[in-house]
Amino acid sequence: xxxxxxxxxxxxxxxxxxxxxLIAVMTLAIAAMSFSMLYPIAVTFxxxxxxxxxxxxxxxxxxxREWIWSNFREGWNFLKLPIFMRNSFYIxxxxxxxxVLAVGGAAFALSKLNLPYRKAIFFFFLMTLFIPPSxxxxxxxxxxxxxxxxxxxxxxxxxxxxxxxxxLLLKSFFxxxxxEIFEASRIDGASNWYGFTRIALPLALPIISTLAIFLxxxxxxxxxxxxxxxxxxxxxxxxxxxxxQVIAAxxxxxxxxxxxxxxxxxxxxxxxxxxxxxxxxxxxxxxVKG
Amino acid sequence: MNNAAASAGPPENTGSMLSRIKxxxxxxxxxxxxxxxxxxxxxxxxxxxxLFSFENVDFxxxxxxxxxxxxxxxFQDDTIGESIKNTLYYxxxxxxxxxxxxxxxAVAISEIRRFQGVFRVMAYLPNVIPIVVLYGLWRWxxxxxxxxxxxxxxxxxDPVMFMTDPRWSMAxxxxxxxxxxxxxxxxxxxxxxxxxxxDWYEAAEIDGAGVWAxxxxxxxxxxxxxxxLLLIMQLIATSQGYQSxxxxxxxxxxxxxxxxxxxIVKYAFTSQNYGVASAMGVLMFIVLGVLAVIQFRLSNREDx
Numbered sequence: 001x002x003x004x005x006x007x008x009x010x011x012x013x014x015x016x017x018x019x020x021x022l023i024a025v026m027t028l029a030i031a032a033m034s035f036s037m038l039y040p041i042a043v044t045f046x047x048x049x050x051x052x053x054x055x056x057x058x059x060x061x062x063x064x065r066e067w068i069w070s071n072f073r074e075g076w077n078f079l080k081l082p083i084f085m086r087n088s089f090y091i092x093x094x095x096x097x098x099x100v101l102a103v104g105g106a107a108f109a110l111s112k113l114n115l116p117y118r119k120a121i122f123f124f125f126l127m128t129l130f131i132p133p134s135x136x137x138x139x140x141x142x143x144x145x146x147x148x149x150x151x152x153x154x155x156x157x158x159x160x161x162x163x164x165x166x167x168l169l170l171k172s173f174f175x176x177x178x179x180e181i182f183e184a185s186r187i188d189g190a191s192n193w194y195g196f197t198r199i200a201l202p203l204a205l206p207i208i209s210t211l212a213i214f215l216x217x218x219x220x221x222x223x224x225x226x227x228x229x230x231x232x233x234x235x236x237x238x239x240x241x242x243x244x245q246v247i248a249a250x251x252x253x254x255x256x257x258x259x260x261x262x263x264x265x266x267x268x269x270x271x272x273x274x275x276x277x278x279x280x281x282x283x284x285x286x287x288v289k290g
Numbered sequence: 291m292n293n294a295a296a297s298a299g300p301p302e303n304t305g306s307m308l309s310r311i312k313x314x315x316x317x318x319x320x321x322x323x324x325x326x327x328x329x330x331x332x333x334x335x336x337x338x339x340x341l342f343s344f345e346n347v348d349f350x351x352x353x354x355x356x357x358x359x360x361x362x363x364x365f366q367d368d369t370i371g372e373s374i375k376n377t378l379y380y381x382x383x384x385x386x387x388x389x390x391x392x393x394x395x396a397v398a399i400s401e402i403r404r405f406q407g408v409f410r411v412m413a414y415l416p417n418v419i420p421i422v423v424l425y426g427l428w429r430w431x432x433x434x435x436x437x438x439x440x441x442x443x444x445x446x447x448d449p450v451m452f453m454t455d456p457r458w459s460m461a462x463x464x465x466x467x468x469x470x471x472x473x474x475x476x477x478x479x480x481x482x483x484x485x486x487x488x489d490w491y492e493a494a495e496i497d498g499a500g501v502w503a504x505x506x507x508x509x510x511x512x513x514x515x516x517x518x519l520l521l522i523m524q525l526i527a528t529s530q531g532y533q534s535x536x537x538x539x540x541x542x543x544x545x546x547x548x549x550x551x552x553x554i555v556k557y558a559f560t561s562q563n564y565g566v567a568s569a570m571g572v573l574m575f576i577v578l579g580v581l582a583v584i585q586f587r588l589s590n591r592e593d594x
Contacts, residue, residue, distance in 0.1 A: 006488055007401045008504050010495055019501045026398045030409065033395060036469065037412045041419070043437070044427050059440030098327075106324035113317040116310075121321060128332045130582040134530040134551050135575040138558040138567040139339035140331070142347060147330070161327035192316055221420045224533055228559065242422045243537065247429075254430070261423040272418040276411065 041265075048072065048259035055255045068255070075259035078252070079245045081238070085267075088237040090153055091226075092219035095160035096212055100201070102161035104170050104208075108196045111174035112182055122171070129164045141228055155229045156219075166211055173207040174200060210278045213271065220268050238264055342568035360569035370570075372545060373553040376460070377529060380549055383461055384528045385521075388468035393517065395472070396479035397509060410480070414473035421470070425537050428466045429453070453539060456546035463534050463547060475520055482513045515591060522585040526578060550574065 013019045042062070047055050048071055050064040075081075106125070110118045149155040182195050190198075201208070223239035230236055236244065246252060246260050272279060343360055345353040364370055399409050416424070430436055432452035439449045452462040486509060494504050510517075532551030535541060541548035541556070548556075550570070558567035 006491060008397070008491055008509060009401055009501060010492070012495070013501060022501055026401065029394065030398050030402070034409070034412055037415060039437075040427055040431060040469075041415065043431070044423065047430070056435075058435040059443065060435075060437050102323035102327055105320040109317050109320035113314075113320070115314055115317050115321075121325075125324070125328060128328065130579070130586065131332075131336060132526060132530055132575065132578045132582070134532070134554065135571040135578065136332075136335045136339045138554060138564055138571055139342055140335040141558070142342065142564055143331070143335040143338055145349065158327055159331040161324060162331040164328075167324070192320070196320070217418070221422075223422050224536070239420050239422045242420070243425070247422055247426050247537070257426060258430075261426050265419045265423045268418050268420060269415070272415070273411070279414075 044258055044265065045262050048075075048255060048262045050255050050258075052253055052255055055258070071255050071259040072263065074253075075256045075263060078256060078260065079241060080233070081241075081260075081263065083234055084236055084238040084241040087235060088219050088239070091156045091237055092216045094153055094157035095215045095219065098157050098161040099163065099166055099211060099215065100208060103163060103167050104201065104204070105196060107167050107170035108174055108200050109192075111171050112177075112179065112195070112200070113192060125164050125167050127164075128162070129168075144229060149229075151230055151232065151235060156226075160215070166214075169207060169211065170204065173204055177203055206278065209275065213275055213279055216271065217268060339568045339571050342565055343572045345565050347564035347568070356565065360565045361573075363563075363566050364569050364573065369545065369548070370550075370553065373548050373550045376546065376548055377531070377550045380460055380464065380531055380535075380547075381525060381528045383464040384467070384524060387461065387464050388472065389521065389524060391468060392472045392475035392479055393513075396476050396483050397505060399476070400480055400483040410477060413476050416470045417473050419470075421533070422537070424466065424470055425534070429538065432462055432466075454543050456543050459539055459543055459546050463538060466538075467534060478520070479513060479516065482516050483509060486512045515588070519585065519588045522581060522588060526581050526585065529578060529581075530574070 009019070009023070014023065043060075046062060046064060049067045049069070050071075051066060051068055054061070054065050109115060110122050115121075144150060144155050149158070177200065181199055185195055185199060219237060221239055222237070223243045226237050226240040227244065230240065242260065242264055246257055249257075342353070344355060344357060346356045346359075347353050395413065399406060399413070402409060431438060433439070434449060434451060438452070442449060450458055452458050490508050491504055494508060499507065530551045532549050532555055535547040535549055535552050536555065539547045541552050551574075554567050554570045554574075557563050557570065
């Protein structure tokens with residue numbers, strides 16, 4: 001038997017009586033997990049096709065009795081989804097630009113420019129990781145108010161550049177790039193700016209993609225903080241709008257509600273399935289460092 | 291961490307002040323935006339939070355110093371004790387219901403030979419769905435006439451009021467959150483389990499160790515450090531929890547899900563009492579600071 005093909009169990013174990021029970025239990029557990037992962041998601045999709053009577057019937061049936069597509073049109077007209085989705089996209093795009101330029105620039109300088117005191121400076125950034133966010137959520141809000149950033153996208157864009165975690169990810173990526181490329185470009189007379197924008201950033205594209213996915217998912221998912229900072233119907237990102245106008249709404253038909261939830265859940269799911277590779281890598285990088 | 295940068299380049303302490311500025315000045319410019327943003331949006335609020343905790347925050351008339359009044363208010367509020375108890379209960383439930391789940395499935399999925407990727411994606415899928423969608427979805431799942439109660443009825447059991455029964459409400463939230471978030475922890479454990487050298491198992495099997503013994507004496511000890519680290523991280527995260535309590539139940543029924551974090555939010559954004567809310571934040575920071583230091587030491591050990 002080849003070593004590479006075994007895990008905890010060897011092929012030998014599959015034929016042993018005592019381990020068969022254990023394998024059966026494990027298989028059952030995984031089957032239960034698969035079911036409990038997929039059932040709620042399937043229910044969200046399928047409920048959005050049901051009629052009002054169908055979705056409220058007890059006990060609930062999985063499949064709709066008849067497929068009613070107009071729920072989606074009704075949901076689309078119920079609230080201004082395109083505007084909210086566009087707002088989320090604004091928040092995402094601006095955060096990405098600020099992250100790449102401010103955080104990326106600092107990570108590059110700390111990693112590649114041999115600056116004196118770089119360790120102390122890095123520590124200044126890193127220290128903020130140890131301060132639990134909910135302990136300063138209130139002064140943070142008052143601070144944004146003092147700075148006059150209420151109801152402005154800058155309230156999301158600028159703080160995006162104050163992420164020690166993203167700096168850690170970028171810096172450890174830059175640390176892995178060979179110094180000689182930068183030395184060579186410097187000898188050829190290239191500036192640090194050239195080194196950053198033309199060498200470091202293109203090389204860092206994989207990690208930037210990972211960061212982009214994280215930033216997209218937080219722009220798409222955050223509902224509480226935007227609900228404090230933004231007011232007025234036209235400024236909410238999509239999750240805040242859904243929370244205020246759909247989850248908290250009374251009298252909205254359940255099937256239409258599910259149709260709206262489905263429409264909001266689909267874009268991030270597609271992005272996840274397409275860019276899976278980058279997300280998994282981000283988890284590995286981020287997981288251990290916290 | 292700086293090895294790569296430190297090993298190259300000339301020694302740093304050469305030349306006069308002026309030539310050093312000329313040499314490193316442009317380099318420091320790269321740091322300016324990040325330093326400004328960190329000061330404005332992290333350090334400033336943190337310092338302000340400490341100041342506010344001694345002040346009466348008033349947007350119209352301006353802030354005034356009130357000494358320890360805010361802290362006195364916190365200690366005299368009877369519901370604070372209850373909210374601390376709820377928070378501890380929430381942390382406890384997250385450990386009992388949620389903490390072991392990703393470890394179990396990481397070990398189980400690591401043994402799958404074919405289509406392992408499918409199971410990974412499946413476990414992580416709920417992480418991807420916007421949390422507000424899950425709030426809507428789980429309200430329906432927990433409904434008195436929802437699918438779980440239908441299953442209970444089919445089994446001949448009494449219906450459970452998952453949301454409105456104070457004995458169940460917190461546990462219901464924890465089950466929902468575990469379902470939603472176990473996938474990311476599972477993937478981290480899975481990477482660690484898969485990196486354990488296979489010949490250790492081979493050697494153990496030759497020595498007669500059963501499957502259970504292999505898991506207990508090889509797999510679990512190999513990921514022990516990671517388990518400790520994720521445990522601390524979970525404690526830090528759950529001690530601050532308030533979002534699903536707020537969104538699903540608004541702290542109810544009868545304050546059964548009113549956590550300390552939610553109490554801060556209520557003081558600030560319902561009662562507009564930012565001073566007291568800041569004082570609560572400072573108190574929390576002091577407690578969590580201890581946990582953060584432990585996490586730092588553990589994660590340094592993990593890095594080797």
